[in-house]
Amino acid sequence: MQRAIKHPDPRPRAESNIVPMAGSDPVRHPNSVAAEVRNLRKTYNAGTPHAHEALKDVDLSIRANEFFTLLGPSGCGKTTLLRILGGFEMLTSGTCRIFGEDVSRLPPEARPVNTVFQQYALFPHMTVRRNIAFGLEMLGKPRAEVESTVERMLDLVHMTDYADRRPDTMSGGQRQRVALARALAPQPKLLLLDEPLSALDLKLRQKMRLELKSLQRETGITFIFVTHDQEEALAMSDRVAVISNGHLQQVGTPEDIYEQPQSRFVADFIGESNLIEAKVAGVTGGEASLDIEGFGKVHAPVAERVEDGQKVWLSIRPERLVLGSGDGQERAKVTDRTYLGNAVEYHLHVGEHALTARSPRGGLRGRQDFAPGDVVSVGFEPGSIKVLLS
Amino acid sequence: MSARPLALSSRIPARVAHAGLLWPSLGVILAFMVAPIAIMLTYSFLVPGAYGGVEWTFSTAAYEQILFERDFLDDSLTFTPDYLIIVARSLLQATVATLLCLVISVPTAYYIATRPDRVKNIWLFLITIPYWVNLLIRTIALLFVLRDDGPINSALIDVGVIGQPLALSYNGFAISLGLIYSFLPFMVLPLYSAFERFDFRLLEAAYDLYASRRVAFFRIVLPVMRPGLIAGSLLVFIPSVGSYLAPDILGGGKTLMIGNLIGTQFQAARNWPFGAALSMILLTITLIVLFWLARRAAQQQMN
Numbered sequence A: 001m002q003r004a005i006k007h008p009d010p011r012p013r014a015e016s017n018i019v020p021m022a023g024s025d026p027v028r029h030p031n032s033v034a035a036e037v038r039n040l041r042k043t044y045n046a047g048t049p050h051a052h053e054a055l056k057d058v059d060l061s062i063r064a065n066e067f068f069t070l071l072g073p074s075g076c077g078k079t080t081l082l083r084i085l086g087g088f089e090m091l092t093s094g095t096c097r098i099f100g101e102d103v104s105r106l107p108p109e110a111r112p113v114n115t116v117f118q119q120y121a122l123f124p125h126m127t128v129r130r131n132i133a134f135g136l137e138m139l140g141k142p143r144a145e146v147e148s149t150v151e152r153m154l155d156l157v158h159m160t161d162y163a164d165r166r167p168d169t170m171s172g173g174q175r176q177r178v179a180l181a182r183a184l185a186p187q188p189k190l191l192l193l194d195e196p197l198s199a200l201d202l203k204l205r206q207k208m209r210l211e212l213k214s215l216q217r218e219t220g221i222t223f224i225f226v227t228h229d230q231e232e233a234l235a236m237s238d239r240v241a242v243i244s245n246g247h248l249q250q251v252g253t254p255e256d257i258y259e260q261p262q263s264r265f266v267a268d269f270i271g272e273s274n275l276i277e278a279k280v281a282g283v284t285g286g287e288a289s290l291d292i293e294g295f296g297k298v299h300a301p302v303a304e305r306v307e308d309g310q311k312v313w314l315s316i317r318p319e320r321l322v323l324g325s326g327d328g329q330e331r332a333k334v335t336d337r338t339y340l341g342n343a344v345e346y347h348l349h350v351g352e353h354a355l356t357a358r359s360p361r362g363g364l365r366g367r368q369d370f371a372p373g374d375v376v377s378v379g380f381e382p383g384s385i386k387v388l389l390s
Numbered sequence B: 001m002s003a004r005p006l007a008l009s010s011r012i013p014a015r016v017a018h019a020g021l022l023w024p025s026l027g028v029i030l031a032f033m034v035a036p037i038a039i040m041l042t043y044s045f046l047v048p049g050a051y052g053g054v055e056w057t058f059s060t061a062a063y064e065q066i067l068f069e070r071d072f073l074d075d076s077l078t079f080t081p082d083y084l085i086i087v088a089r090s091l092l093q094a095t096v097a098t099l100l101c102l103v104i105s106v107p108t109a110y111y112i113a114t115r116p117d118r119v120k121n122i123w124l125f126l127i128t129i130p131y132w133v134n135l136l137i138r139t140i141a142l143l144f145v146l147r148d149d150g151p152i153n154s155a156l157i158d159v160g161v162i163g164q165p166l167a168l169s170y171n172g173f174a175i176s177l178g179l180i181y182s183f184l185p186f187m188v189l190p191l192y193s194a195f196e197r198f199d200f201r202l203l204e205a206a207y208d209l210y211a212s213r214r215v216a217f218f219r220i221v222l223p224v225m226r227p228g229l230i231a232g233s234l235l236v237f238i239p240s241v242g243s244y245l246a247p248d249i250l251g252g253g254k255t256l257m258i259g260n261l262i263g264t265q266f267q268a269a270r271n272w273p274f275g276a277a278l279s280m281i282l283l284t285i286t287l288i289v290l291f292w293l294a295r296r297a298a299q300q301q302m303n
Helices: A078-086 A128-138 A143-156 A172-184 A202-219 A230-236 A254-259 A264-269 B014-043 B061-067 B082-113 B117-132 B135-146 B151-159 B172-197 B201-208 B213-241 B245-249 B258-266 B272-302
Strands: A033-044 A052-063 A067-071 A093-098 A113-116 A190-194 A222-227 A239-244 A247-252 A274-284 A287-292 A296-301 A311-316 A321-324 A332-339 A343-350 A353-360 A375-380 A386-388 B068-070 B077-079
Touching: A033 A078, A033 A222, A052 A078, A052 A222, A052 A239, A052 A247, A067 A078, A067 A230, A078 A093, A078 A113, A078 A190, A078 A222, A113 A172, A113 B201, A128 A143, A128 A172, A143 A172, A172 A202, A202 A222, A202 A230, A222 A230, A230 A254, A239 A254, A239 A264, A247 A254, A247 A264, A264 A274, A264 A311, A264 A386, A274 A353, A287 A311, A296 A386, A321 A353, A343 A375, B014 B272, B061 B068, B061 B082, B061 B272, B082 B117, B082 B172, B082 B213, B082 B258, B082 B272, B117 B172, B135 B151, B135 B172, B135 B245, B172 B213, B172 B245, B201 B213, B213 B272, B245 B258, B258 B272
Parallel strands: A067 A222, A067 A239, A113 A190, A190 A222
Antiparallel strands: A033 A052, A033 A093, A239 A247, A274 A287, A274 A311, A287 A296, A311 A386, A321 A375, A332 A343, A332 A375, A343 A353, B068 B077
16 A cells, blocks of 8 residues: 555645654654744634634744643634644644644645544544554555554554454444554654543543553653643643633643633633732732732732732632631631532632632531631632732 | 334334334335236246237246247247347446446535535535426437437537537437436435535544545545445436336437337237346346345445
8 A cells, every 4th residue: 555655746745744753853852842833823714704713823832742732612722723733724824833844834644743533533444453554554654564563553552452343333432542543553743632532431531641641651752632621631731731712821831820820811711710800009029919809908929010009810729718717807708618529618708709718628627617607717828829910 | 313102002012003104105015016026927937928918828938038039940949149238238328327427426415515504405406306307308308409400419510510410319328328317316315415424524534644635535435435325326227227218218219228128028029928037137137236235235344
């Protein structure tokens, strides 16, 4: 089967797509850039009344060997970005490079990239083995190499026993593994994963998270993973890009994204957050005094310039609120108490503001428990208040 | 998806009650298909009556007649390929018509299936419009188009492309054209529904795995659409083999197909057993094609 490498059409071809991963290639070389997009824009139906800007001026650099996640709510543009990297959508303007090579105008079959599709898109008329062999055959690999690679892939995803079954006789988790093996078999420089876990049930999803991560470490291939599930993103990624409404909101490690959100959107989308409006009431050094209406003043570090009287947002994680009683500072009222198994959540009213506090195993082992109607004091753990300007 | 069976009566078990729903159509099939075939099978082993009809004497002469000619004087049998040629021509015409219908229908069906719903319905409606007109009228109309003084030939002569009219009618070409025209929608519709069910993400997956457009079409699209291709081919091939109108009108009765041969035996030639035997041959050909396809489909499942 060397049909595929005889490219009958005159489209530009990447030299590198035929033999991905040669000896001293940049794929395993850390710190090199695996994928890079600059000033990327994608407009659907451009020039018509239905024009829709899916991506607006996105700049992004993904390092080699990284498990990189594109995270955002549905319709935010993350899948569009992935499809542009895969070559399934053409970008409207900007550039898209894979390991330094401009692939902006290359079709999918000319890119050293493979994809794990959302619903797997396994070929229904082929056995697991034939599915996995397909990409290798298209690259014109010798039969012996195809067979040995297929065996290795089957082993890698623990599907050797199912090699001669067809996709429609298998469970979602098994199909998922086959899809992974099929995409990894040609040894792509980049593996794109389009919400591959969304069709699985919770237990399987958690198991596959670990498998995916170890697979990425074993193969050393750069993974670009799309999801709307922030927990998934935090659990698996080396770095996360949060996307909303076609804009890149923030890029960073899971810790960065969770601990240091830079916008209200990120604070709210990643984990849970109390977002409170406040006014700046003086800045000394790097610390601002902030006035929360109906509550009083709090202090928090500010990174950017703020002016007196400027309106800002404070983000505080529920687990970093400290509730207490008996110190005369009680200003919040418990409106509801929710038992979550490993934690207890309290819904509070502080002046006009509704806050949520979460206490691990609240009420047990000496921790105070509260009931709806109780009046409590509210404190913030040091460093827990993030000041957000947007 | 299985709908919950409707309870017709509380006393009759649902399975029995629902089997009853089948009886009207089963009755029709028994009365008007199984019974006539049984009669034809019987007649094919009898002797022709002098003025049509049959005489109740067992004979295999009708089947022998397909391959051999009986000498008037000494009753000896000599091989004659005349009828075999007609059977072969019928098979060839039907095969050509089926293949051409396939080639024409694949792009058409693909185009329709990939349109938005509203546009899709308009196209499907247009495809079925010819069926509002009787097949006989449409076939005769086609003859008028193809005739020596028809619009095609007159236009070509007027423009000066040709001096003499092209022989477009009363030949194999006209018959092929008639068959394709008559049965094209039977190919387009099953292919359309196959394309509509086709998961185009499979194509993206194929491109992603370095397949060219052509390879993806032959290795992914065609195999996945197999059931639709087979259904369409059968719907065109079977009526084409036995078709009567197109060869009769467009072939001018000069280029016989098996359908016309059968017709002649029951009318002018008044040889009912021979006509019945030819019908049995036609039926056997059809069944062989069906079984062959069914077996291939079963083998596909096994692999």
